Amino acid sequence: MQYVGNVIRPPSEADSIILQVAVGCSYNACTFCGAYKDVPFSLKDDEAIKEDLLFAQKYCRNANRLFLADGDVLILSQKRLLKLFRMIREYLPWINRISLYGNARAIRSKSVDQLLELKAHGLSRIYMGLESGCAEVLQAVKKGETPETLRAAAASVNEAGIFLSVTALLGLSGVTLSERHAHETGKVLAAMAPRQIALLTLIPLENTALGQDVLAGRFHLPGPQTILKELYEVLFQLTETRCQFHANHASTYLPLAGRLPKDRDYLLRTIEHAMAGAVPLVPEFRRAL
Ligand code: SF4
Structure with a gap:
């Protein structure tokens, strides 16, 4: 497979064929995201795809899932996406799950009928970044969205019956807004009703505006205890949510995963134990993006 730049995929796509159909992210403005900083957004042509x-037809016959990279493939036109799905069906007819990243802007670019059409052509799963449910934090990190627009985007995906996986970022508010960030992120996640939630923990990158703010002392990174409190508060708000819950990304201080609501009490107790020092945390040098 021929990849341009960094190819990033969600942890749940570890066993998937990664087919790069676009390079970079068309938005590329979030202050915490260094994934595609120096890569102008572009589409790959049919020949390269x-x-x-x-190649996948010959060497990836054991993989039955496929992830379309890069950062926000859902922003491609409906016509282009349908053509890509037809090509996948023609060359890799055994694929039974096609997933991609779709930010709220990309989801908004499609009507529910268009999402239904994409689903009928094979789109099974959309990974969307919420990052925070707090309007002030979203504005500070230049997400270009509000809690309301993010909730509306989730509602469209749910209405189309496409599996929605939502990511939020612990630590993103810095120290001052931490409690609000956690509380409102939990509330918005509950309202979005995704089928999967993934909580990551901020690790500032030097090539980002946020990373530069950390170095200059303008942004104060919350320590592990504050991050555990955020984790607890987000989970605490998810009383009715039925979904797979992951806080076991490599950036975490406390790897946790379970099914909600079944495992919620157990997960909350584990966080309490960790806050009391009874569960060892992942050491700083082991954390990674
Ligand atoms: S977080 Fe997502 S939407 Fe924001 S710049 Fe990175 S890839 Fe693009």
Whole structure:
């Protein structure tokens, strides 16, 4: 497979064929995100994609899932996406799950009928970044969204019956807004009703505006105890949510995963024990993005 730049995929796509159909992210403005900073957004042409499909046809026959990279593939036109799904069906007919990243802006670019059409052509799963449910934090990190627009985007995906996985970022508010960030993120996640929630923990990157703010002392990174409190508060708000819950990304201080609501009490107790020092935390040097 021929990849341009960094190819990033969600942890749940570890066993998937990664087919890069676009390079970078068309938005590329979030202050915490260094994934595609120096890569202008562009589309790959049919010939390059066909070559990768032929490679996958020959060497990836054991994989039955496929992830379309890069950062916000859902922003591609409906016509282009339908063509890509047809090509996947033609070259890799055994694929039974196609997923992609779709930010709220990209989701908004599609009507529910268009999302339904994409689903009928094979789109099974959309990974969306909420990052925070707090309007002030979203504005500070230039997410370009409000809690309301993020909730509306989730509602469209749910209405189309496509599996929605939502990511939020612990620590993103810095120290001052930490309690509000956690409380409102939990509330908005509950309202979004995703099928999967993934909580990551901020690790500032030097090539980002937020990373530069940390170095200059303008942004104060919350320590592990504050992050555990955020984790607890987010989970505490998810009283009725039925979903898979992951806080076991490599950036975490406390790897946790379970099914909600079944495992919620157990997960909350584990966080309490960790806050009391009875569960060892992942040491700083082991954390990674
Ligand atoms: S929309 Fe996603 S990929 Fe694009 S800059 Fe923001 S966090 Fe990064």
